[in-house]
Amino acid sequence: MALKKLVAGNWKMNGSHAALAELDAIAPAARANPAVEVAICPPYTLIAAAARRGDVAVGAQDCHAAPSGAHTGCISAPMLVDAGAALAIVGHSERRQDNHETDADVNAKARAAMAAGLTAIVCVGETEAQRDAGEAVAVVSAQLAGSVPGDASASALVVAYEPVWAIGTGRTPAVSDVAEMHAAIRGRLVALLGGEGAAVRILYGGSVKASNALELLSVADVDGALVGGASLKAADFVPIIEAAAQASA
Numbered sequence: 500m501a502l503k504k505l506v507a508g509n510w511k512m513n514g515s516h517a518a519l520a521e522l523d524a525i526a527p528a529a530r531a532n533p534a535v536e537v538a539i540c541p542p543y544t545l546i547a548a549a550a551r552r553g554d555v556a557v558g559a560q561d562c563h564a565a566p567s568g569a570h571t572g573c574i575s576a577p578m579l580v581d582a583g584a585a586l587a588i589v590g591h592s593e594r595r596q597d598n599h600e601t602d603a604d605v606n607a608k609a610r611a612a613m614a615a616g617l618t619a620i621v622c623v624g625e626t627e628a629q630r631d632a633g634e635a636v637a638v639v640s641a642q643l644a645g646s647v648p649g650d651a652s653a654s655a656l657v658v659a660y661e662p663v664w665a666i667g668t669g670r671t672p673a674v675s676d677v678a679e680m681h682a683a684i685r686g687r688l689v690a691l692l693g694g695e696g697a698a699v700r701i702l703y704g705g706s707v708k709a710s711n712a713l714e715l716l717s718v719a720d721v722d723g724a725l726v727g728g729a730s731l732k733a734a735d736f737v738p739i740i741e742a743a744a745q746a747s748a
C-alpha cells in the first residue's frame with residue numbers, strides 16, 4: 500500500500516526563537532509538495548510559536564504518560580495539544596538511553612499522546628552490538644511488541660526505525676538491510692494491529708541527508724523519514740522533502 504510520506508524533523512535540544520526563520524524557509528517547500536506531510540519537532544520552548552506559524556505541522560519530542568499532576572519539569576500530552584502540537588515522538592533512543600525509558604514507559608506515553616489527540620511517533624532501533632550479533636530484527640520486534648499500544652489506529656500511530664548506530668554518525672544501513680527491517684516491522688504491525696497495521700507509516704531515521712534521501716525513501720515500506728541534524732537548516736531539509744515527493748510520484 501502506498502502511504503502518504505511523512506518527513507519529520509527532530510531538532511532535539513537545539514534552537515531558540517531565531518531558529519523559527521528556518522521553519523519559515525521550510526514552509527514554501529511544504530506547501531509546494533502536498534503529496535508529502537511535513538512536520539518539525541522543536542524543543543518544548545518553541546512549540547507554541549512554531550505552531551502559530553501555521554504551515555508546517557508541529558510535534559513534541561516526548562510527553563509524560565499522565566495528563567497532569569505532581570511531576571515537576573514534565574509536560575503532558577494535553578498540554579502539547581494546548582500549545583498547538585499535532586504529534587509527539589515517544590521512545591527516541593536518546594530518551595531510552597539517557598532517561599532509562601522502557602518499552603512499558605514508551606507504551607504508556609504513546610497511549611497518552613493518542614488519548615490527547617496527538618499522533619504518536621514510536622521510535623525503535625537496535626544498537627550496533629545487537630546488529631553485529633544478528634539480533635536486529637528480534638530486538639526491534641520485541642520493542643514494537645512492548646511499545647505499540649495494541650488498540651492503536653493507523654491515523655494516530657507512526658513508527659520510526661532508527662538504528663542507534665546510525666544516529667548522528669553519518670552511517671546508514673545498506674538499503675537491503677533497511678528493506679529487510681521495514682518489511683519485518685510491517686509484518687509485526689499487522690500481527691499486532693491487524694488491518695490497521697498495514698496503514699501505519701514506518702519512517703527511517705539515522706543520518707538521513709539530501710544525498711541519501713531519495714534512495715532510502717524509495718525502499719518498500721519506507722513511508723517517510725525522521726531527520727535529526729539535517730532538519731536544523733532549511734537548506735538541508737528542503738531537499739529531503741523534495742526527495743520524498745519524488746519517491747511518491
Ligand code: 13P
Pocket residue numbers: 509591661665666667668669704705706707725726727728729
Ligand atoms: P540524525 O539525522 O542527526 O542522524 O538523527 C536522527 C534522529 O535521531 C532523529 O530522531
